Amino acid sequence: RQMCIRDSPSALAAASPAFVTINGFLTSFLTSATGLERYVTPDSGLVAAADYRSVQVTKLVANHSAPDDTAPAEATTLHVLATVNAVTAQFAPVQLDYPIALKVTAGRWSVTGLD
Numbered sequence: 001r002q003m004c005i006r007d008s009p010s011a012l013a014a015a016s017p018a019f020v021t022i023n024g025f026l027t028s029f030l031t032s033a034t035g036l037e038r039y040v041t042p043d044s045g046l047v048a049a050a051d052y053r054s055v056q057v058t059k060l061v062a063n064h065s066a067p068d069d070t071a072p073a074e075a076t077t078l079h080v081l082a083t084v085n086a087v088t089a090q091f092a093p094v095q096l097d098y099p100i101a102l103k104v105t106a107g108r109w110s111v112t113g114l115d
Contacts, residue, residue, distance in 0.1 A: 010065040021109040
């Protein structure tokens with residue numbers, strides 16, 4: 001397995017705040033889209049790679065369930081494995097998996113790093 005699942009794995013709905021955060025993070029991390037700072041904690045150490053023309057999150061599996069409508073309590077953590085369909089600068093399609101750590105800060109999900 002690529003990620004440590006402490007509890008039962010749980011798929012995240014596309015409309016959930018955690019999914020929206022990860023989608024925005026991966027788009028700004030992997031493509032030339034701006035705004036990475038909106039999705040990461042200041043101490044994440046993550047900088048945009050901008051290696052891909054486009055990305056689409058196709059699946060998110062978390063180590064435990066997360067609310068679909070609101071962010072949970074401050075400092076709650078979540079570990080997810082994101083499956084992404086990306087297109088390279090040479091227009092080649094690739095599938096990527098990213099293990100991502102999230103934490104609730106200031107009432108919203110933020111990426112703290114890659115696991």
